[in-house]
Amino acid sequence: MSLLLPDLESEDGAEFWAGTSRGELLIQTCVSCDTPRFPPRPMCPQCQSLDFSWRQASGKGKIWSFVVVHAPVLPAYQDLVPYSVIVVELDESPNLRMVGNLLTRGDGPINEIDPNTIVIGESVEVVFKKVEDVALPCWMRSKK
Amino acid sequence: MIKDQVVIAGIGQTAFGKNLPDTELSLACQAISLALDDAGIEPKEVDGLASSVMELNREVDVARNIGLGEITFFSQISYGGGAACGTLLHAAMAVATGQARVAVAWRARKRSAKTSRPWAQMPERISNHWQWSRPFGLLRPVDEVAMLTRRYMHEYGANRDHLANVALAFRKHANRNPAATMYEKSLTREEYMGARWISEPLCLFDNCLETDGALAVVLVSAERARDLPNPPVFVHAGAQGLPPQHQTMTNYFNDNPLNGPSWTAARQLWRDADFGPNDLDVAQIYDAFSPLIPLSLEGYGICERGEGAEFTNNGALEWPNGRLPTNTSGGSMSEAYVHGFNLILEGVRQLRGTSNSQVEDAETCLVTSGEGVPTSALLLRR
Numbered sequence A: 001m002s003l004l005l006p007d008l009e010s011e012d013g014a015e016f017w018a019g020t021s022r023g024e025l026l027i028q029t030c031v032s033c034d035t036p037r038f039p040p041r042p043m044c045p046q047c048q049s050l051d052f053s054w055r056q057a058s059g060k061g062k063i064w065s066f067v068v069v070h071a072p073v074l075p076a077y078q079d080l081v082p083y084s085v086i087v088v089e090l091d092e093s094p095n096l097r098m099v100g101n102l103l104t105r106g107d108g109p110i111n112e113i114d115p116n117t118i119v120i121g122e123s124v125e126v127v128f129k130k131v132e133d134v135a136l137p138c139w140m141r142s143k144k
Numbered sequence B: 001m002i003k004d005q006v007v008i009a010g011i012g013q014t015a016f017g018k019n020l021p022d023t024e025l026s027l028a029c030q031a032i033s034l035a036l037d038d039a040g041i042e043p044k045e046v047d048g049l050a051s052s053v054m055e056l057n058r059e060v061d062v063a064r065n066i067g068l069g070e071i072t073f074f075s076q077i078s079y080g081g082g083a084a085c086g087t088l089l090h091a092a093m094a095v096a097t098g099q100a101r102v103a104v105a106w107r108a109r110k111r112s113a114k115t116s117r118p119w120a121q122m123p124e125r126i127s128n129h130w131q132w133s134r135p136f137g138l139l140r141p142v143d144e145v146a147m148l149t150r151r152y153m154h155e156y157g158a159n160r161d162h163l164a165n166v167a168l169a170f171r172k173h174a175n176r177n178p179a180a181t182m183y184e185k186s187l188t189r190e191e192y193m194g195a196r197w198i199s200e201p202l203c204l205f206d207n208c209l210e211t212d213g214a215l216a217v218v219l220v221s222a223e224r225a226r227d228l229p230n231p232p233v234f235v236h237a238g239a240q241g242l243p244p245q246h247q248t249m250t251n252y253f254n255d256n257p258l259n260g261p262s263w264t265a266a267r268q269l270w271r272d273a274d275f276g277p278n279d280l281d282v283a284q285i286y287d288a289f290s291p292l293i294p295l296s297l298e299g300y301g302i303c304e305r306g307e308g309a310e311f312t313n314n315g316a317l318e319w320p321n322g323r324l325p326t327n328t329s330g331g332s333m334s335e336a337y338v339h340g341f342n343l344i345l346e347g348v349r350q351l352r353g354t355s356n357s358q359v360e361d362a363e364t365c366l367v368t369s370g371e372g373v374p375t376s377a378l379l380l381r382r
Ligand SMILES: [Zn+2]
Pocket: A030, A031, A032, A033, A034, A035, A044, A045, A046, A047, A048, A049
């Protein structure tokens, strides 16, 4: 069994994943009321508009929370434990949060950061990690 | 309003354990049959059924095995651990509105069954909402809850000692309950602190059990219950809860992810009730993971926002002297994990006066289903 990856053709996610493959972190934004939303969906919950565009986010955020995953996990993840998973709050809006991994480099493994060094609130910047045909938005610590 | 119109007249449960020899269908039928015996009602009188969408046993099979009569109401409730109280609520609404006269709600589960661990059967390419979390290795329910737990600890100063309070209280109750999986296994704070991690900040003992077993309840009108053998346990209020902008399990994408579905269910529950959170004698709170207890204590208004962890100190959850004896049969963490249905039966026993950890003169009981998923809850009274 392989790693769990998104379907690049999914109804809600296709545009987002096409963006990450170009190195862009795209946030779906309502054309009528200008409200950004994540995860993507067809209708704006503020004004019920079906019109939206995709805006490039700054790619900067802060760690909102994190976990350290230990066994037992799916076979494809067994050799990676323990590894951390983070939730990042984007600087654009506190409502925009994304699950991701904290890496030391764009092509680094998800278990390279010592979890004991992770601090809620620390600043991170997006980096796109290539896994098969997917570019996963991951995060590196911001340079001070 | 359904207030006190419907009574839980019968309860039944099978043994709990790992790898029970009976099939899931057999377990379901046994539990329902026992509940009908307990209620003193013939199977052919049953005309309403409610269950979880995760229930593998279909109404047709249950009805054909037990010999039920003409069924005029059947419904299923979504969202795994959030469903149990909802099945009972739907059954109670059916009785209150006359859509059914004798309604049964049940849950049967075998951990070996394919649907018992949906997280372990993901397709290789994900097209639903899990695409926003699973590709990063956030795989299991425990990981998803651990993420909220870490944030909760950060915001409100909760720590592992508080979570241990929860695990130890429920284990003590299980040690008094011969039906509990952990009846003969004690748990110390040292063992808790030394346990292996599953998803930091949660360790092994912050997780519920994996159990085979089945439970059922029988509901009738308050009027009908007068002719039945058991002391009546009234469904005083019930609610489901799905808050704005909620996402099930990975509820990270709204204003305040720590305000989960329990807050929504609670508002409806207390709006309808003749008593308030301070009047509860005992509580059965969904505990697939220990942090759901402080989160639910806050959600249901038993304490203020951020005080749920502190609330667990000084044995507050423990029978007999705690402020609010909670999960007095051992709950999902130490009695059995049957999607929280065992919490309902323990609530009934408390109000009948037949619990193994009986709260003296208990008159009111809160029973909840899972915080962190679209949920449901009940207020029971005698
Ligand atoms: Zn809009």
